[in-house]
């Protein structure tokens with residue numbers, strides 16, 4: 001049974017995103033990006049031990065567009081410079097709201113399998129953490145799964161620890 005892990009990190013300095021050759025980042029740019037995000041999600045999570053089911057544009061609407069925190073600037077896409085239609089990674093800065101507070105959370109980090117191991121994941125995470133830093137907040141949260149080894153290793157390397 002896969003175990004959900006709640007992780008958090010205190011930011012002590014503003015991350016400086018490092019360029020990755022041939023890759024650039026941009027924000028969500030409109031409805032055409034919905035299909036790109038759905039395709040990326042399905043390919044990035046295809047080999048995960050804990051499967052994620054197929055999603056439609058309605059799921060995207062529910063997960064992102066309908067949220068009170070949603071802004072296009074909260075979602076980043078990594079694309080190749082050579083072919084900007086080639087979307088290779090994504091991450092979203094969401095907010096988890098509860099009665100007492102409202103936290104910045106890493107949401108749906110994913111990199112296409114054949115573009116992994118080049119620093120795209122780190123670039124997306126540095127960019128998201130820098131955006132949190134710029135709001136004046138100094139802590140980030142996320143949820144992941146025990147079975148997702150690459151993600152777990154990356155978060156540990158970046159200083160994320162179990163909540164509590």
Ligand SMILES: CC(C)(COP(=O)(O)OP(=O)(O)OC[C@H]1O[C@@H](n2cnc3c(N)ncnc32)[C@H](O)[C@@H]1OP(=O)(O)O)[C@@H](O)C(=O)NCCC(=O)NCCS
Nearest residue numbers: 109110111116117118119120121122144148150151153154
């Ligand atoms: C997690 C993920 C986003 C990392 O993306 P990436 O572009 O390969 O990451 P980077 O190249 O920036 O590597 C960052 C770190 O991730 C870890 N990592 C990357 N590939 C790995 C692998 N094959 N095995 C173990 N750890 C790995 C390492 O700690 C690595 O740092 P290092 O190269 O200094 O050892 C990517 O593997 C992915 O999309 N996985 C499937 C979706 C997923 O699990 N998302 C997270 C949901 S919570």
